[in-house]
Amino acid sequence: MIQISPSAIAQWGAAAVFLNVLLTRLGVPIPSAPLLLFTGSAVAGGRLAFSHVMLAAVAGALLGDSVWFTAGRVYGRKLVAVLARRSYAIDSGVRTTSDLFERYGAPIVAVSKFVPGLGLVTPPLMGTTQIATLAFFMWDAAGIVAWSAFWLLGGALFERQLHDALMQLHLHGATVIDVLVAVALAYFVYRLMRRRSPRGDGGLR
Helix, strand or coil, X not given: CCCCCHHHHHHHHHHHHHHHHHHHHHCCCCCCHHHHHHHHHHHXXXXXXXXXXXXXXXXXXXXXXXXXXXXXXXXXXXXXXXXHHHCHHHHHHHHHHHHHHHHXXXXXXXXXXXXXXXCCCHHXXXXXXXXXXXXXXXXXXXXXXXXXXXXXXXXXXCHHHHHHHHHHHHHCCCCHHHXXXXXXXXXXXXXXXXXXXXXXHCCCC
């Protein structure tokens, strides 16, 4: 069991959110939604300031997306081709994002934050297009703010349910950190299996 004190949550909560979201946006197979949910619950319980964790989430996501967008600008379609060869899921995401961008334009950058499989491939792909840098970051920031608020407010809304769940975990000798580690490991295995999936299984799953 991994113990974490309330004072540690208050001191390091925002930093943990920043690091978690940044790594997720860079492509590390670590989900950020579970931590945002529990962080939102901590905000509702008065242990964290909403503005601090919101700023941390937005900053982490913007930094990660800026790295991929800049890489797309510098390396062009070669980078996208390399990413697409990593797995069928990424290849399918690239094709889907390209089609949506041609149809709807820059707003797809914001919408992609809520579509599994598109959030990671959109920044590097947009870097290879003629989209203006300012337009990309405006839509990217709008999507990130909406995405971060969705999970944080969701955690705050269900603070009582999450608190009850944590109490049950404590009764069984576990903590929220144990849950987050287990979810991260499960997500890593899921991403690994998708990366190794054959290209002939069709469609975006």
